[in-house]
Amino acid sequence: MKQIDTIIFDLGGVLIDWNPEYVFFDAFDGDKEKMQWFLDTICTSDWNENQDAGYPLAQATLDLINKFPEHEQHIKLFYGDWEKMLGGTIDGTVKILQDLIQSKKYKVVALTNWSHETFPIAQKRFEFLGWFEGIVVSGDEKTRKPFKDIYEICLNRFNITPEKSLFIDDNLRNIEAANTLGINGIHFKNSEKLIQQLKNYNIQLS
Template structure:
């Protein structure tokens, strides 16, 4: 990037928020093997992604309980106890976010997240109010890495993608951002992110 970036765009889950359904299901199932089997065979990432795309949770639960009636209570828990899938914030990244805000950097969010559960995060994490704009997949009916959801940042908030830094823990989302001209960083740890951001931090 030859010019200073005009904005930094954050993914949330896995970057700023420690989200993992295992936090919930370790309370409900007897061992890690059962948890892994349930998450890979019943409440799969593909199933959850449809809620991120905008499918209502009521429909998602009804569809899956019809398919796996023996797991009804466990499936319902994913929705009704969703708040327990959040372990907390990722402190090191929140510290970086704080420094960027204090340095006057324009901050935006682009997240694959259900429109029904995102208000839980808004209520829990005060720093979500620091963003000039947040694009939530469940509100758009689009999920990353679809290029159209990145364009929402451009069209709605005037973000110049060619002068924006994008941070995500998903390699395929990073690739999609890079193909649109963003300086895309694959998040692996706050320490690596701090190094990658370099001169952006005071």
């Protein structure tokens, strides 16, 4: 194994707690079954990921209302109340990020599936997003993980050698895609386990 010189962080689910349930649990009056049906059937993760790849939020909302007019009120909530889906920071991982940057041993960047329309909201709220050497936002690039081209954009933009890089993401699908390009990967579960996983790559934290 080559020595790691670059660490690539995913954001949502790794450093930022984002969950549509923060909006829809109340919208469905605490009925988890109805909420889950709506998120599995109407405002699905696949639908949201299309906007992560640059599709306009207003058009996506209109498309879905045309398809499911009886759910118009709840569909409008998805992006209308999107900011309320940001639950806060995942503090343990933010501390790890801070330690890695302060060590000055690594290039530290981010690669995120995120709409270019909503990402500025997160930038205003989370100071640590300014700590990275750079961030590749899928919505800006009009593509997203797990497609090969977004990883290549990240590698080329920041002059990263795949075999010397380590990618941390909470979605195994995205890790497996990175692996095909020679990028080492850690499937994120929680901050405590991440510390141990980093040690496997000879990365010690203060």
